[in-house]
Amino acid sequence: MTQIATLRPEGSQITLAPHNIEAEQALLGAILVNNDVFDKVSSLVGPEHFYDPVHGRIFAAAARRIEKTALASPVTLKPFLADDPGLAELGGPAYLVQLANSAIAVHAARDYAQMIHDLALRRALIELGHEVASKAGKVDIASDPREQIVEAEQRLYGLAEQGQSETGFQSFLRAVTDAVKVANAAWQREGGLAGTSTGLTDVDRKLGGLHRSDLLILAGRPSMGKTALATNIAFNIARSWRRGQRPDGTEGTVEGGVVGFFSLEMSAEQLAARILSEASEVSSEQIRRGDMTEAEFRRFIDAAKALESCPLFIDDTPALPISQVAARARRLKRTHGLDVLFVDYLQLLRGASRAENRVNEISEITQGLKAIAKELEIPVIALSQLSRQVENREDKRPQLSDLRESGSIEQDADVVMFVFREEYYKEREKPGEHDHEAMGKWREEMEKVAGRAELVIGKQRHGPIGTVDLAFEGRFTRFSNLVRPWQAGADGEGFR
DSSP: EEEEEEEOOOOOOOEEEEHHHHHHHHHHHHHOOTHHHHHHTTTOOGGOOOSSSSHHHHHHHHHHHHHHHHSSSHHHHHHHHHOOHHHHHHTTHHHEEEEEEETTOHHHHHHHHHHHHHHHHHHHHHHHHHHHHHHHHHHOTTTHHHHHHHHHHHHHHHHTTOOTTTTTTOHHHHHHHHHHHHHHHHSSSHHHGGSSSSHHHHHHHHHSSSSSTOOOEEETTTTOOHHHHHHHHHHHHHTTOEEEEEETOOOEESSSOOEEEESSSSHHHHHHHHHHHHHHOHHHHHHHHHOOOHHHHHHHHHHHHHHHTTEEEEOOSSBBBHHHHHHHHHHHHHOOSSSEEEEEEEGGGGGGOOOOHHHHHHHHHHHHHHHHHHHHSSSEEEEEEEEEGGGSSSSSSOOOOGGOOTTTTHHHHHHEEEOOOOOHHHTTTTTTTTOOOHHHHHHHHHHHHHHHEEEEEEEEEOOOEEEEEEEEGGGGGEEOOOOOGGGTTSOOTTOO
């Protein structure tokens, strides 16, 4: 029978603390009689889940013995608990025998463990509630209520994640079944994509779309167009979002996706202006200056109205710690759904703790981003700066070794991509007007690279590396599919 105890935290009313002593005794007895029970319940309960501290110490002692492949029984545990004052109050070593006599059947052990776990969770919720109320009641200049909310959210999510027993080893049959489901979804989907489409045909062909649980790094030197490409992809995904019934019968996203965008460098208004520039085909510079014709302004307003319901959520809070990025992403998924997450850019994030140096901090950030991708089962696209050593080479195409501040970026990422526009560098090689020969040669070279960009895939765990050619329209900060000469006269839907 579930028993109720009373707790009276300072300054509060009596609070009921649910627990079940008989369930704890029955589970401990089952472990002492048959140590195999421990393996069935160890993923659900630990010493901290037992309400009676003596029961927690008995469980811990038994766990230490069993983990050393030694027998844990009333007789073998007696020497280790002989001096325990709490056990002495319950009858001493004879209490261990009493526990063994109250043992339940092996098949019922997991149900009892789940009950003990759930009751401990309820007690933790009660305790957290008191802590939140206590902190909120203390008006302190150094205590920001918004930080308290984030801290409470993290604690709550941590409690929700406890007891997720379906982790660890799984049978190959289950893994194969999951792989077949993914392959079947890709086969049935138009274009053969297993992941979310970026809206860029050649990029999708190379990557197979954006895959769940993947961390993708999009890197480049300043002015290469990292943010522009990220916003283009984010907009393409959000614009094509459609909800419906999935092949497994559940309701959810069937096309495109709900997008979260952490913009740590640009404001939400600036980012929205970029997206509207692309959608309305009015240059960013004109929008910024207000230098638009009536037709252009009308086009701009029409684009804004058309995108009002676009599921693209922007957070432009600067210098966020990685823990808050995780908390806010969880909140967005819980309230509106979340299919893809963008971070612009990772060097502007902060570690959860004060790392000894920047390299360790970046390592903590990339590991945190990968953890978010796996935990929320979404692709995470993080933008990254490159070191200046790129500028010292004759060929300025980026390489993996150019990733700034930490090799962990390359190590933790599933995909590493670099944006490269030769046009940017060629523009800065313009000769003087008096040198006609050099000017003619420069113009020929500019014609070859003007309006073109390269997406260099330097690492991909699940596919090939290589280069994808894209078109770039600087006026609208827009990347698009590149029309090749042999496609120019065709109805190349998806290649424009």
